[in-house]
Amino acid sequence: MMVRHKSKSFSLFALFVLLFFTLNTKAFSNSKSILILGDSLSAGYGMTIDQGWVALSQQYYNVNNQPVDLINASISGETTAGGLRRLPSLLEQHNIDWLLIELGGNDGLQGHPTSNIENNLNAIIDLAKQHDVQVALMQIRIPPNYGKRYRQAFEGLYPKIAEQQQVAYLPFFIEDIATQTHLMQNDGIHPNQQAQPMISEQMQQQLLDLLYN
Template identity: 50%
Template sequence: MIRRFSLILILLFSAGANSQTLLVLGDSLSAGYQMPIEQAWPSLLGGALEEKGKSVSVINGSISGDTTGNGLARLPALLKQHQPDTVLIELGANDGLRGFPPNVVENNLRAMIDQIKATDSQVILMQIRIPPNYGQRYSNAIAQLYPALSDEKSVPLIPFFLEQVIVKPDWMMNDGLHPKPEAQPWIAGFMAEQLSPLL
């Protein structure tokens, strides 16, 4: 009886020791825009990662409309509350759609990366690309700051999932910017594939 109880404790401890927490800090692309939060890809990500042998508790800290400045302002409280092992930053699209200067976006992202690293958490950055509303030169400037920051700060950079969703009209809402609920399982699988080697 004691031996069996000890074995259960060991198994529970091992499961807890192998489990980790991932905080997704994003905007409407991760917040489940115009859908129940249960359908959004971060809510499905834990199951997709489990299929790849990763035990991860996923916390969705995303808010529709958030800019990098909003994320930077909210980050300290999120880090204190959740104490994540890893933070995925999916921000910058709203900055770009509003024409914010690229150096402001870059500085906000850099400050977030520094804050996360200061807590000994891992940072993962998602590439962001925006439509050429303000011209190709501006769009390129926004896109190029992500690999530059990835190199500067030695943080992994993963691809922008929307690039593979937007080519499928049936998966996109009428605004042409947000994926439908039907796209969320695919996004969760794609993100699990990108994230699992890094977790």
């Protein structure tokens, strides 16, 4: 009786340990994850997704044994309203440490009211905070032909929201690339494949700084 009792107890204990480690692997790992909620600039528009800066950055982290998991939830044509609609299910699906918001470009190109853009970005940040997810907001810029007044109002949203919400603020990641025609696709809006490693190199350290500093 004693032997059978101990054997049964050991089996139950082993099962518990197995389930615990299976369900909580993230708790015993040094890796941290960041979900990138973006548009075509992060979705690799005009190329295969493995050629985009997000995939290249993940490859870099893997090769160099950097404990970073990038989850690319970017969709070409995405707006701040679309990102807000998708975020609840993304937060349920993924256990993330950080959310990087790279949205607003399509809103600006479509001339959406800046008040709507601001409300959507604030709602995205608030939702992430409710799930104990830290947030980084990337500056977005639009071409000058949209008018000085609208452009200034649009671009001024990002530092203002970041300051008010007390979240990390990142510079526009194609600031320098956008002025070099050989690094842009024919539409003049999207970086080409040649530019992707440059964007990746720029973002690699910025993301590490977010996650581990």
